[in-house]
Amino acid sequence: TLRVGVLALQGDVREHTAALQACGVDAPAVRTEEDLAGVDGLVLPGGESTVIDRLARLEGLSGPLRERIAHGLPVYGSCAGMILLADRLLDGHREQQTFGGIDMTVRRNAFGRQVDSFETELRLSFLPDGAAPVTAVFIRAPWVEQVAPEVELLARVPASSVERDLGTREAAGRIVAVRQGNLLATSFHPEITGDRRVHEHFVEMVRDAAR
Ligand code: GLN
Secondary structure, eight states: OOBEEEEOSSSSHHHHHHHHHHTTSBOOEEOSHHHHHTOSEEEEOSSOHHHHHHHHHHTTOHHHHHHHHHTTOOEEEETHHHHHHEEEEESOOTTOOOOOOEEEEEETTTGGGTOSEEEEEEOOTTSOTTOOOEEEEEESOOEEEEEOTTSEEEEEOOHHHIIIIIOOSTTTTOEEEEEETTEEEESSOGGGTSOOHHHHHHHHHHHHHHO
């Protein structure tokens, strides 16, 4: 069985663990370098990126994780996890660091200046044509402000949902899901909706990488 760990320092670890188990993989908690060595893929949960960064550095996990990312470990980050996968950060806390790996600039708490939380229907480009959209839940979420050409754009906030759910134009068209190589990131939290399609997609990425 594939082992897709969940970084378990802070955040909604339980929800990701349940989502991964529902996809039929082992989902061990990753807290130490030893735990990390035993997984085929890793999820960085939603939560507070500054806290996860600080605890990972205290645990001596940041260096080994950067190393494994550089060697192709599949990693999926949701919300705070997206922030942690960004090579560059805007509105980060001072001294905040990221693991990096995706050549993008992410703005932390980007939607938060307008609305703390909202949900909307999103089309994800990796789902088959005609598939139902996902319900994307955003909670003090980041957005992707700039990407290198290597980064694949998977979803943007649709303008229609901005008028309906957000009442602001600044959010329209913002990039909220990306992939670069074995790294996947979403601004939103599929782990709390019961829709497993994003986790299933990531498990497929892990399966391909393990072959
Ligand atoms: N605003 C949080 C951060 O900066 C992310 C919020 C979330 O993960 N729901 O890490």
